[in-house]
Amino acid sequence: MVHRKYLDRTRYIKGWIGWGPQVPFTGELVIVTGGEERRIVVKDIRIRPSHLALLPDSRFLLVSGRTFRNETEGPWASNAVVFSPAGTPEAEFCVGDDIPALVTDVHGGIWTAYGDEGIYGGHPESGAGLAGWDTQGRTSWTPEGRLPDHPLEGCTAATENEQVWLVWYSGSGSGGTFLTRITPATGDIASYPSPVPAPDGFAVCDNRAVLTRRDHNKRSVELIRAELNGTTWAVTSRRRLRLRGRVVMHCGQGRDGSLWLRAGNTWLRIEA
Numbered sequence: 610m611v612h613r614k615y616l617d618r619t620r621y622i623k624g625w626i627g628w629g630p631q632v633p634f635t636g637e638l639v640i641v642t643g644g645e646e647r648r649i650v651v652k653d654i655r656i657r658p659s660h661l662a663l664l665p666d667s668r669f670l671l672v673s674g675r676t677f678r679n680e681t682e683g684p685w686a687s688n689a690v691v692f693s694p695a696g697t698p699e700a701e702f703c704v705g706d707d708i709p710a711l712v713t714d715v716h717g718g719i720w721t722a723y724g725d726e727g728i729y730g731g732h733p734e735s736g737a738g739l740a741g742w743d744t745q746g747r748t749s750w751t752p753e754g755r756l757p758d759h760p761l762e763g764c765t766a767a768t769e770n771e772q773v774w775l776v777w778y779s780g781s782g783s784g785g786t787f788l789t790r791i792t793p794a795t796g797d798i799a800s801y802p803s804p805v806p807a808p809d810g811f812a813v814c815d816n817r818a819v820l821t822r823r824d825h826n827k828r829s830v831e832l833i834r835a836e837l838n839g840t841t842w843a844v845t846s847r848r849r850l851r852l853r854g855r856v857v858m859h860c861g862q863g864r865d866g867s868l869w870l871r872a873g874n875t876w877l878r879i880e881a
Contacts, residue, residue, distance in 0.1 A: 610636060610637045610638075610639060611630050611634060611635075611636045611637075612635070615630045615631060615634035615635065615636075616628045616629065616630055616631070617629060617630075617631050623826055629657055630654070630657060630658075632654065632655050632656065632657060633653045633654060633655050634654050635650065635651065635652045635653070635654070636650075636651045636654055637649065637650055637651065638651055638661075638669060638696070640663075649694070649695065649696045650696055651692060651696040652696070654671065654690075655690075656671065656672075656673040656687075656688060656690060657673050658671040658672065658673060659672060659673055659674035659675075659708065659711075659859065660672040660674070660708065660711040660859075662711060662712065662713040662719070663713065664691065664713055664717045664744060665715075665716065665717045666694070667694035668691060668692060668693060668694060668699070668717075668744075669691075669692050670689065670690070670691055670692070670713060670719065670744075671689070671690050671692070672688060672689045672690075672704060672708065672711055672719075673688040673689075674688075674707065674708045674709065675688065675706060675707060675708075676688040676703050676705070676706045676732075677706075678731075684703075685703040685706070685732060686703065687701040687702055687703050688703055688704065688706075689701065689702050689703065689704045689719070689742075689746065691744050700744060700745055700746065701746075702745065702746025703732075703746065704719060704721055704734075704740070704742050704746065705721055705723055705727055705732050705734050705735035705740060706723070706726065706727040706730050706732045706735050707723055707724035707725070707726040707727030707728070707730065707735065708721050708722070708723060708724070708727065708763070709722065709723070709724050709762065709763045709764070709765075709858075709859065710722040710763040710764060710765050710766040710775065710776070710777075710859075711766065712766035712767065712768055712773060712775075712863075713768075714768055714771070714773050714793050715768070715770075715771060716793065717743070717744050718741055718742070718743065718749060718750075718773075718793050719741065719742040719743070719744070720739075720740070720741050720742075720750075720766060720773045720775060720791070721734075721739070721740050721741075721742065721763075722738065722739050722760070722763025722764070722766060722775045722776070722777050723735045723738055723739070723740075723760070723762075723763055724762050724763060725761055725762055728760060728761065734748055734751065737751050737752055737760075738752065738756070738759060738760025738761075738763070738777060739751075739752050739756070739760060739763070739775050739777065739789065741773075741791070741793065749793075750791065750793070750796055752798065755798050756787070756789065756798075756800055757779075757787060757800050758779035758784070758785070758787070759779060760777040760778070760779055761777075761778060761779050761780040762777060762778055762807075763775065763776070763777045764776040764777055764778060764786065764807050764808055764809060764811075765808060765809055765810055765811045765861050765863065766811070766863065767811050767812050767813055767863025767864065767868075768863065768864055768865055769790075769813050769814065769865060769866065770865065771792065771793070771794060772790055772791065772792050772793075773790070773791045773793060774788060774789065774790050774791075774811065774813055774863070775789045775791065776788055776789070776803065776808060776811050777789065778803075778806070778807050785802055785803070785806070786802070786803035786805070786806045786807050786808070787800045787801065787802060787803060788800065788801045788802075788803050788811070788813075788818075788842065789801075801837070801840065801841070801842055802841070802842070803820075803842065804820070804833065804835045804842040804843060804844045805820055805822060805833050805835075805844070807822070808820040808821060808822055808833070808861075809821060809822060809823050809858070809859075809860070809861055810822075810823075810830070810860065810861025810862075810863065810868050810870055811861065811863045811868065812863035812864065812865075812866055812867055812868035812879070812880075812881045813863065813866065813881055814865070814866030814880075814881040816836055816837040816838075817834070817835070817836055817837075817866075817881045818834070818835045818836075818837070818842065818881055819832065819833070819834055819835075819868050819879055819880070819881045820832075820833045820834075820835065821833070821850075821861055821868065821870060821879075823856040823857070823860065824856070825856070825857060825858075826855050826856070826857055827855060827856065828851060828852045828853070828854060828855055828856070828872065828873075829849055829850060829851050829852060829856075830849075830850050830852065830856055830870070831847065831848075831849060831850075832847070832848050832849070832850045832879065833846070833847050834846045834847075834881075852870075852872035852873075852875070852877065853872055853873060853875045853877075854871075854872040854873015854874060854875055855872065855873055856870070856871070856872050860872070866880060866881045867879070867880055867881070868880075868881070
């Protein structure tokens with residue numbers, strides 16, 4: 610959470626996503642576990658975070674979705690910061706450019722899916738469309754030509770026990786949206802055609818999944834349930850879900866069978 614005194618609002622974007630912090634700023638991380646709440650003050654944050662993810666040993670990660678190179682084509686600027694349990698920076702590095710989807714696994718691996726400006730913008734790992742990183746900023750995984758098509762845009766991401774899912778779509782070849790499952794321990798990969806195009810929320814448990822497609826800046830989403838039959842995800846139900854607040858980009862967080870969906874100032878938990 611960030612106090613309003615640190616925020617500035619652009620007149621071109623409606624809703625809460627139009628508010629952004631002016632760096633450097635101070636924020637407060639609130640972690641709720643069961644009925645317990647823990648608060649950590651984080652001072653002197655020097656990036657504008659697009660993603661927040663927890664890491665093992667009570668550490669956490671902030672990532673900006675964008676980065677840049679200096680005028681002399683030098684190194685890419687850092688856009689990821691690992692913080693200690695007390696909120697002190699431990700490491701800073703770059704995890705690519707134009708990141709619409711990011712998730713961390715149970716062992717602290719960082720997984721990213723990129724947008725078209727990142728894929729075609731010159732950053733080596735972004736160009737592959739999907740990537741895995743460790744908490745020192747080293748690349749730990751790349752798709753190495755094992756995807757059914759070349760990604761054009763990342764959609765969303767989720768975890769399921771020891772596995773990670775990255776959702777993306779392609780505009781070349783056969784096109785379409787794909788659900789890619791990665792096993793970090795082995796690097797194994799499996800991709801499935803998505804039962805719905807370009808979802809912005811996704812969670813999976815065994816052979817069941819829940820996906821959402823938002824009505825941008827409105828108080829509703831389309832909620833789709835699906836089951837995996839062999840190699841095919843098939844839709845089992847659809848419904849329009851009315852919410853308490855407006856839904857905008859990057860509102861879905863898939864964790865171990867639960868989809869956490871932000872609607873205005875409210876988090877909604879949807880089980881797969």
